[in-house]
Amino acid sequence: MSYQSFNPWLQRQEGIFKEMTDSDLSMILDRTWEAFLRWRAVSHDARCGMLPALGDRLLARRQELAEIMAYEMGKPITQAEAEVEKCATT
Numbered sequence: 001m002s003y004q005s006f007n008p009w010l011q012r013q014e015g016i017f018k019e020m021t022d023s024d025l026s027m028i029l030d031r032t033w034e035a036f037l038r039w040r041a042v043s044h045d046a047r048c049g050m051l052p053a054l055g056d057r058l059l060a061r062r063q064e065l066a067e068i069m070a071y072e073m074g075k076p077i078t079q080a081e082a083e084v085e086k087c088a089t090t
Contacts, residue, residue: 001019002016002019003017003018054088055087058084059085059088062081063081069083
């Protein structure tokens, strides 16, 4: 069985998602826990060193991310672009 995401405002299907089994969910949760354990072992200094690259990646996708915010929240595109920039510089 699959689930459909339908946008009533635009009158269109946004996506189709397959049903997860208990085994699928368990695997995802296990992988998430393992990723958390690896991240927890990363030092504060190392994490801080990753932030400039993260900001660059956000800015490189500014338009795409702004469009997602505008679409999902109804936020004006100029405000969404400013929000991406604020996040990238913070």
